[in-house]
Amino acid sequence: MDIFVQILLNSLETGGIYALAALGIILIFRTSVTTNFAQGTISMFSAFFATIVLMITGISSILAAVVGMIFALILGILVDFFVISRAQKVNPVSKQIITLGLIMIFLGLAPMLFGTDPLQFPRFIYGSHSFFGATISYNAIFNIIVGLILMGILFFALQKTKWGLSVRATASNDIVARMMGIPTASVTRASWAIAASLGTLAALMLAPTNSVNLSMMDTVQVTALLACILGGFTSFYGAVIAAYLIGFASNLISFYISSIWSDSILYLLILIIILIKPTGLFGKKVVKKV
Amino acid sequence: MDNMNNKVLKIENLSIAFGGLKAVDDLSFDINEGEIFGLIGPNGAGKTTVFNCITQFYKPDEGKIYFKNNKGEVEDLVGVKTHEIIGKGLVRTFQNIELIRELTVVENVMVGAHIDFKASLFNQFFRLKKTREEEAKIRKRAEDILDHMGLLAIKDMLTAGQPYGVLKKIELARALMLNPKLIILDEPAAGLNDTETLSLVNLIREIRDERNCSILLIEHDMKFVNGLCDRICAINFGKLLAIGTPQEIQKNQEVQIAYLGKEDD
Amino acid sequence: MNNKLTNFYKLHKPYTQFLLFGIILSFLPLLVSLGIVKYSLLTTVASILIYSIVALGLNLLLGYSGLISLGTAGFMGMGTYLTAFITADLGLPFELALIISVAVPMLIGVLTGLVSLRIEGYYLAIATLAISEILRKVFIEFDFITNGFSGKQAQYPKLLGFLQLDRNGTYILIVFFLILVMVMMHNLVNSHTGRALSTMRGSEAAASAMGVNIYRHRLLSFAIAVAFSALGGVLYMHFVRYTYPNAWILMLSLNILAVIVIGGIRSISGTVLGAFIVFGVPDLILKRLPVIGSIDGAAYIFNGVLIILVILFYPNGLINIRYDIQRNLRKLFKKGEEING
Incomplete structure (x- = not known):
């Protein structure tokens, strides 16, 4: 029982990290019609920035995370301004390749600006608590709650605010949305900014258990993309639920089967699920017009 | 029935x-x-x-x-x-x-006989006899149809930029x-x-x-x-x-x- | 008659060009032994040629099926480990190793394709990304075959059981395979499968109405791409004679994509040009420059920026520069004539 509770608690934390990253990917997919492969790299880059700021100024890790997220916001805006907004007429495949080019640029810039050594990013809060025989750190509780709150805000914003309506309109039909007077360009820009920021938070939540290094987001990126597929790539909810499910499965597999192979087994499992249910767990079949 | x-x-x-x-x-x-x-x-x-x-x-x-x-x-x-x-x-x-804009007129028409091509991938990779024979035979068939429609003169041109009426005929030929x-x-x-x-x-x-x-x-x-x-x-x-x-x-x-x-x- | 001649010319011209290119490349070992160029240049050029082979396969996938694979490095790495295991550990002939080391990755590729190609195109990129992560894990953890992080060694190939090649011989073998792959690609693109792929790219509706099985053709182009990746891996293993897990990371797959995009999508010569730019320029030029040369990530940034610039401003790739120059020159001449006339 206590082991299961422990796994459940851990899953809430890892699932939250995957969900934040996945939300960023879906947000960009729905406004820019491309799968953003650079999400993880941009997050890694901003996490490095936050860590360097923390090391130089000695501010608290929470403050450093806020600085990192603001940095990511700006980075997202710059990426959209210099690259994505100029690629509106580019076909979807080339757009994907552009995001792959972004990986190369940021992965090249990171060691140049921040060095090649892995850096340590401290936890947000120290201490831990016993809970049904399982221990959970306050930091994990903090991460779980902050993640949930941010997702709550995002979902509220998507449903109730003008921006959310614009995102959904842009997503369902870019041209019509523009004709209806929705500023699709700034909606897209905001989406890139928010996505980068969410990813950065995910990176910094992950950082204390790992370290801040060039490949820190590799697994998160792959997992988040797979979560998006499982969620059907159409719904924000689907991706988030899939992310938590994957987080849970990942912790189960590492505990009961193998921690070395947990990611590999998980990827294979997801691919098999996709083979059986091609449109994802929650996706709908779309009829293409000829 | x-x-x-x-x-x-x-x-x-x-x-x-x-x-x-x-x-x-x-x-x-x-x-x-x-x-x-x-x-x-x-x-x-x-x-x-x-x-x-x-x-x-x-x-x-x-x-x-x-x-x-x-x-x-x-x-x-x-x-x-x-x-x-x-x-x-x-x-x-x-x-x-x-x-298809990148293909010539006759190539576009040849696509219409796609299922008549039987040469294997290996055969196509090395352009062996069967591939060459099939290509020649079906190219001839396509050219005959184009000839009938009075389009033989443009057979080796790309379809991009052809007038609308001609495109309609090419599609019919295919x-x-x-x-x-x-x-x-x-x-x-x-x-x-x-x-x-x-x-x-x-x-x-x-x-x-x-x-x-x-x-x-x-x-x-x-x-x-x-x-x-x-x-x-x-x-x-x-x-x-x-x-x-x-x-x-x-x-x-x-x-x-x-x-x-x-x-x- | 005249017509027939032009047809023959059109069809056979590339063969001569490819052959000529191969002959020119074959002179490189001679230049090295005469001391005219540096010893290390042979290694650089050989790896560029190997990456050209890999990229030619991927160009079919990206250019004609509009699909992205991020598993290129993984499948290449698999080719290296398999051929090393078969020749060095099992002591079996090079030819057999070549066949198995291409066939096994192809099979895994087809399985990956079966999963992801049925649905949206962008699923393949994600599925291959996941597969390449798994493969890298295998390279690290299956240390009884792969030696883990310390890497694995193999020898120069012995052909037909008696012809032991040296460094120069292996280089010539690589040139041979590159020219072979160029010819094969040229033939395929100009046959009914090539036309079916072109039609698929232009209009999926027209393709399926004309009897093209879209799923099967996507799978086919992916299988070919994987096969050439693995072939590149085999050649790499027997030339460099060393493989280790960190050689087969995502960055390599991205560089191969860069080769195609920068050089010229759907172009054979463009792909080779792209390989020289992506893998040659950093090695031969960037590293020699002051300041930039000492920066680690300079090559990545160079290629990343170039990819984006080419897609935004020159989407058909740098190979088309020659046509544009020709066209502009012709315009210039015409203007001159008009002024003179």
């Missing part, structure tokens, strides 16, 4: 809905062998949807589509894979011309490559001027007479349809209004109200 003696296509109770909206509703009609058959109706009546159901781009919710294939067997096309349709002897053209039993034409005369339309009417008649096939077409231009078709089926909101000869359809009141009604305004 047994009364398909001189019919090539027989559609029974065809229905398909998109999100609750019935695009085709309990539609039935049949096409005789050697017939030029027109499907008319106002915009949004479901004409192209009918075509897409016959060629299995859409899977109909209900109904049967019996087709007498080129072996003379009658079979229901519902559930057949889209890419297997052409092999049964049924081929279509598209409302917005779907030719559809002829396998000697189909039934050719489905989606608005063949749209965008053509009067001379081009007239030459198209003659071309379609010629194709029917020489190749002994049937033709099903959608068209807005009533003059074109009346002049060309043996029989016409009029539909509106996915439902059948009337089937008959052009004269009968012109006289039909329901058709007049639904489709030609504007003339009274």
